[in-house]
Amino acid sequence: MHVLNVWITFISITLICSSCNSDTAQDKQLNRSATAMRNCAKELELSPQEEARIRDDIKAEQKEQRIREIARAKFRAGMNGSILVAQKGVVLYKGWNGLGHFEKGNRDTIVEDSKFQLASLSKTFTAVATLKLVEAGKLSFEDTIQKFYPDFPYHNITIHDLLSHRSGLPNYAYAFDDSMKINFYKRDKPYPTNATIMHWFATVKPTPKRYNIPGRTFSYSNTNYMVLASIIERVANQPFETFVRKNIFEPLGMHNTYLATSKNDSFNLHKTAGYQGNRRIPKDYYDDVLGDKGVYSTIGDLFKWYMALNGDCLLRKQTLAEAFIPRSFEKKSLKNYGYGFRMRLDNNEQPEYIYHTGWWKGYNTMFWFSPRHQYVIIMLSNRLNRLVYDVQGIANVLESTNRDIGPDDDGEVDI
Numbered sequence: 001m002h003v004l005n006v007w008i009t010f011i012s013i014t015l016i017c018s019s020c021n022s023d024t025a026q027d028k029q030l031n032r033s034a035t036a037m038r039n040c041a042k043e044l045e046l047s048p049q050e051e052a053r054i055r056d057d058i059k060a061e062q063k064e065q066r067i068r069e070i071a072r073a074k075f076r077a078g079m080n081g082s083i084l085v086a087q088k089g090v091v092l093y094k095g096w097n098g099l100g101h102f103e104k105g106n107r108d109t110i111v112e113d114s115k116f117q118l119a120s121l122s123k124t125f126t127a128v129a130t131l132k133l134v135e136a137g138k139l140s141f142e143d144t145i146q147k148f149y150p151d152f153p154y155h156n157i158t159i160h161d162l163l164s165h166r167s168g169l170p171n172y173a174y175a176f177d178d179s180m181k182i183n184f185y186k187r188d189k190p191y192p193t194n195a196t197i198m199h200w201f202a203t204v205k206p207t208p209k210r211y212n213i214p215g216r217t218f219s220y221s222n223t224n225y226m227v228l229a230s231i232i233e234r235v236a237n238q239p240f241e242t243f244v245r246k247n248i249f250e251p252l253g254m255h256n257t258y259l260a261t262s263k264n265d266s267f268n269l270h271k272t273a274g275y276q277g278n279r280r281i282p283k284d285y286y287d288d289v290l291g292d293k294g295v296y297s298t299i300g301d302l303f304k305w306y307m308a309l310n311g312d313c314l315l316r317k318q319t320l321a322e323a324f325i326p327r328s329f330e331k332k333s334l335k336n337y338g339y340g341f342r343m344r345l346d347n348n349e350q351p352e353y354i355y356h357t358g359w360w361k362g363y364n365t366m367f368w369f370s371p372r373h374q375y376v377i378i379m380l381s382n383r384l385n386r387l388v389y390d391v392q393g394i395a396n397v398l399e400s401t402n403r404d405i406g407p408d409d410d411g412e413v414d415i
Contacts, residue, residue, distance in 0.1 A: 030136050030247060033315075037251035040313035041304065046089050054088045063397050067093040070393040080275070081381030082114060084299035085394055088374045089307065094299060100272040100382070102280065113256050115271045115296040116380040119358025121365045122295035124305075126225045127163055127323055127340020128314055129232055129244050134159070135319045138235050145227060148234045151202035152227075157214045159231070162224040163339040164327035168212030169223040172197050173286055175206040181285060191288045193261075194230045194240070218328030218337060222292035225340075229291025240290050252308050254301040260287055260294040271296060272382040274362025281361040293360050299378050306369055306376040324351050357389060364388045373399045 046054070055061070071083045071093060080098030084091065100108045133139040141160040145152045154169060161167040180200060184192060192200075212219060229240040236243045241259040249257045258267040274281045287294070297305075308314050326336035326343060336343045336351075344353040352372065358365035362384055368391050369376040375398045379388045 030132065033132065033136075034247055034251040037308065037313050038253075040311060041252050041308060044089065044307050044311045044313070051090055054090050058087050058090065060087075060090060060092055063087070064092050066397045067394055068095070070397070071095050074387045077387060078383075079379075079381055079385050079387045080110070080383040081116065081379065081388070082110060082112070082299045084303055084376075084378040085398070086303060086306075086376050087398055091303070098383070100270065102275060102278055110272070111270055112300065113270045113298050115256060115258070115267070115298055116365065116382055117260070117274060117293070117360055117363040118295045118297055118365050118380075119293050119360035119363050120222075121356045121358040121367050122291070122293045123225045123340045124356055124367070125244055125248060125295055126228050126232075126291045129240075129248065130159065130163060130228050131315055131319050131323065131339065132247055133232065133235055135315055139231070145231070148231045149198055149202065152198070153201060153206075154211055159228070161214045162228050165218055165220050165224055165337055166215050166327065167221065167224050168214055168216065168219060169221050169227070170206055170211060171221050172201075172223045172226055172289070175223070176200055176204060180204065191283075191285060193288050194226055194233070194290055197226060197289060198230050217330055220337075225292035226289055227291070248314075252304050252313070254297070254304050257295065257297040257301045259290055260296065261290065267296070274360070275383040276362050277383070284361050287361075293358070299380060302367060302378045302380075303376065306367070306378070310369070310371070310374070324354060326351070359384070366391065370395075370399065375399070
């Protein structure tokens with residue numbers, strides 16, 4: 001009996017060590033990936049000679065003048081925020097207008113490094129962070145939520161379902177009775193976090209009839225990306241903020257990008273506030289819930305994000321390609337969703353434009369790019385204005401086509 005116990009103990013220790021070694025190997029892979037990203041981002045920077053050649057090739061001077069006129073018209077019409085337009089790695093226009101905090105007047109005008117809440121545009125970072133863990137072997141598209149949160153009340157929902165908005169989960173912002181907010185609200189801890197919401201799901205179990213069968217249909221829900229961020233925390237054994245900073249922001253040189261929960265003093269430098277009209281929107285009850293929203297960034301850092309997405313810096317080509325495969329296939333449409341990215345499809349049902357919009361408490365955002373024409377249009381605003389979603393005029397200049405888009409592109413307002 002003693003020998004048997006020793007043998008069982010030996011096997012247990014061996015299995016534990018094997019798991020530790022596996023985790024170490026996967027962590028090393030993530031570290032190597034971060035180093036490769038850093039080197040790749042530097043290689044994407046154009047030399048003066050390369051930029052001059054490209055500027056001549058795309059007729060940059062003529063485009064700059066026309067785009068400047070369009071941007072100034074948006075600012076005159078009331079857009080309060082920042083715009084950046086680039087093609088083939090060359091910035092054709094960047095400009096800004098308005099106030100970061102209206103009550104401070106001209107003492108706080110918007111500048112190039114002003115930080116805006118990206119709202120649902122934040123989902124692009126959550127998706128890539130998830131794909132990084134898949135690539136490192138720490139996650140599988142077929143893993144269910146219960147593998148990481150055994151008490152989660154809805155079953156048979158996979159990572160794939162969450163990424164593609166096919167889980168059927170209700171939106172957490174509307175899924176719980178107001179009494180939850182009242183009971184949770186304490187002076188020392190007034191705002192819920194991802195851990196709070198996951199605990200509520202496990203203990204309160206929202207009404208099942210507000211839940212659809214996983215995989216049945218596309219149904220945009222911010223809960224999907226809140227859950228993904230929570231899973232990333234469990235798998236990486238670190239806060240979501242730490243993971244994305246270490247594995248995305250820092251390697252790409254996105255030094256002006258932060259999560260809403262950041263305690264870094266630099267976060268407050270040129271950080272804007274959100275407005276509807278001239279009324280400032282106070283901190284929202286769900287502002288500290290991350291993954292579906294919560295990233296603050298600048299036009300310059302988002303240009304770096306675009307360059308990395310299109311420069312094979314973030315993931316292996318095969319892995320990143322998963323994000324741009326249409327996943328909402330119930331009915332034929334030019335509109336679709338992949339993993340964290342919206343798409344406009346061509347006649348062959350391939351992504352012609354890739355983008356994400358955002359709206360949250362006075363902020364609205366647009367990140368629109370064309371793989372074919374190699375351009376990006378970035379518009380960030382801290383006062384709600386639909387002009388942010390209108391890319392038609394600028395797209396006409398860049399490719400002589402006629403495109404326009406609404407705030408959500410599927411009939412619903414999303415974060």
